[in-house]
Amino acid sequence: MMDWTDRHCRAFHRTLSRRTLLYTEMVTAPAVLHGDQDYLLGFSDVEHPISLQLGGSDPEQLAQAAKVGERYGYDEINLNVGCPSDRVQSGRFGACLMKEPELVAECMAAIKEAVSVPATVKCRIGVDDQDPEISLFATVDACAAVGITDFTVHARKAWLKGLSPKENRDIPPLDYDLVKRLKKERPHLTIGINGGIASLEQALELLQPYDGVALDGVMIGRAAYHEPSLLGQADRLIYEDDTADTDIFDALEAYKPYIAGQLERGINLAGITRHLLGSMHGRPGARAFRRILTVEGVKSGAGLDVLDRAMDAVREAEARHQQDADHNVDAA
Structure with missing residues (x-):
């Protein structure tokens, strides 16, 4: 690794x-x-x-x-x-x-x-x-x-x-x-x-x-x-903890303070968010999520708003996917 x-x-x-x-x-x-x-x-x-x-x-x-x-x-x-x-x-x-x-x-x-x-x-x-x-x-x-x-x-x-x-x-x-x-x-x-x-x-x-x-x-x-x-x-x-699974959106929200701290130290956003590219694997909007992080994350001054936009792209894609599914059920 x-x-x-x-x-x-x-x-x-x-x-x-x-x-x-x-x-x-x-x-x-x-x-x-x-x-x-x-x-x-x-x-x-x-x-x-x-x-x-x-x-x-x-x-x-x-x-x-x-x-x-x-x-x-x-x-x-x-x-x-x-x-x-x-x-x-x-x-x-x-x-x-x-x-x-x-x-x-x-x-x-x-x-x-x-x-x-x-x-x-x-x-x-x-x-x-x-x-x-x-x-x-x-x-x-x-x-x-x-x-x-x-x-x-x-x-x-x-x-x-x-x-x-x-x-x-x-x-x-x-x-x-x-x-x-x-x-x-x-x-x-x-x-x-x-x-x-x-x-x-x-x-x-x-x-x-x-x-x-x-x-x-x-x-x-x-x-x-x-x-x-x-x-x-x-x-x-694996550990049989009596705990709920961690949703990927919650994990990314919890990660934001760490990102903010690294950005303050002068670390480039892309060097951090390259590890997030697989986060939305298999979900609607995953491609848009990766594209926003890779294209926008390398720009000078890129900040947490880039991650916010990437996450919003997935939320919007999932909402559209659900609407289409509901529509198909109604049509049936």
Whole structure:
């Protein structure tokens, strides 16, 4: 989710769900240690609970970066052992680390020793010609041996040779059963699943007991980004909170003070509202909503009135749609 789940995206998603754990984009340990930490790690208090996802393969650097993350107030430090991009491979971190489970364990031991918040792993089931039944268990077991108990598994291989990062999100087949088997054979570990999950209904299915053992969590990435309104049901469906779903219009209204604050800091509106483009997915007026935000949002001085116009376009389209439906009923 690099270049997607920035602080503006996360603040918006928090208006839809109080309970869902949010993740940062992957930030490399060297960037944290040598870059602009406020820019890379700064976030709003409304985003809690939030996990800082780090990339790297140097235990000492990762430990130092984890300490910085804890100092900034993150609730969890997560090591990415799943990203398949070319840049990640050249830097010896991400999915290529599936080939070095002992190094992953060294990194996790260093992170765990450095911080008091949970240290967790997100990994693939394997890469290239690895046998996932060996590579996944080897990575998890090596980390478990140093005291790591929380894993999220993207249930696909990553092909580092021959497939682009985009293709790696879709082409390698999903193997949910292997992740379920991992939980069954390692019931003392916290195992979450990721990959190809397009709805909360599918998430609920994956959380059902399997041979008497249930997975502990589900991570949804692209679906939640492209159709954020689904998060408005998460607290009720996934966490079983006795609460009403969050309507997307209410979420956008709740997000406006955050936008106003960012505009006062000189942030361009389009850099914020680009994360809202899927908000009206499947609703009348969705195209007009996207067009207004993308065309008007980039203009100099663009403000909250742009979002208001976009929301009004949807309300008007829905009203027309309802009138047409009523008319058709009367005609029948």
